[in-house]
Amino acid sequence: MDLPLTGEPVALDLLNTLGNSPDGPVDHLTTVDALRAWLRAQAPRLPQPGADLTDADLVAVLDLREIVGTVVDHLRRGAEPPAPALRALSGADRLAPPYRTLSWEDNRLVVSAGRAGDYRSTLVATLAGAAIDLLSGPIASVRGCEGPGCRMLFLPAHPRRRWCSPELCGNRVRVARYYQRHK
Ligand SMILES: [Zn+2]
Secondary structure (H helix, E strand, O other), rough: OOOOOOOOOHHHHHHOOOEEEOOOOEEOOOOOOHHHHHHHOOOOOOOOOOOOOOOHHHHHHHHHHHHHHHHHHHHHHHOOOOHHHHHHHHHHOOOOEEEEEEEEEOEEEEEEEOOOOOOOHHEEEEHHHHHHHHHHHHHOOOEOOOOOOOOOOOOOOOOOOOOOOHHHHHHHHHHHHHHOOOO
16 A cells, blocks of 8 residues: 655645556545554644544545545635535534643743544544645645646645656656657
8 A cells, every 4th residue: 555645734635645656546545544544644743543543534534635625626726615615614623622732841831732522523623724724825835746647736845846746746757758759
């Protein structure tokens, strides 16, 4: 099982679990084990599950991924997102209210953020909150990979970034160009 790319804002990482392989589109979140592996790769940005991660947790994450995908897709095209998707995303954010905890460590004040609720609510609400941060923040800077057929999204730290990953798409395109030239 290949892990999807991670390291973008968590809402984009979630959408990018619908990724690509040399054989075409792949969904990296088809099983509970796959979800567990993805969550582990997202530590400490997302709450980590216990042993009892369930199909219902997976379904909840996939539902949210679809909603976030719909809203991101509309905003990137400058279109009005469907009202039910906005309602669903707002509702997901409300599932587990955010709180902050203050502590004193190494001679300074440390603020840590969390969400109050059961694991599934906490996870879905954290993902929804991350999506809202993206949608109300840097959404206009989100770019799609220029690799042929690639559907990955990223937030370029460098204005010239064109690929989801230089190893995956950058190389694929360079190799294709090379063969084009030497045909
Ligand atoms: Zn790509």
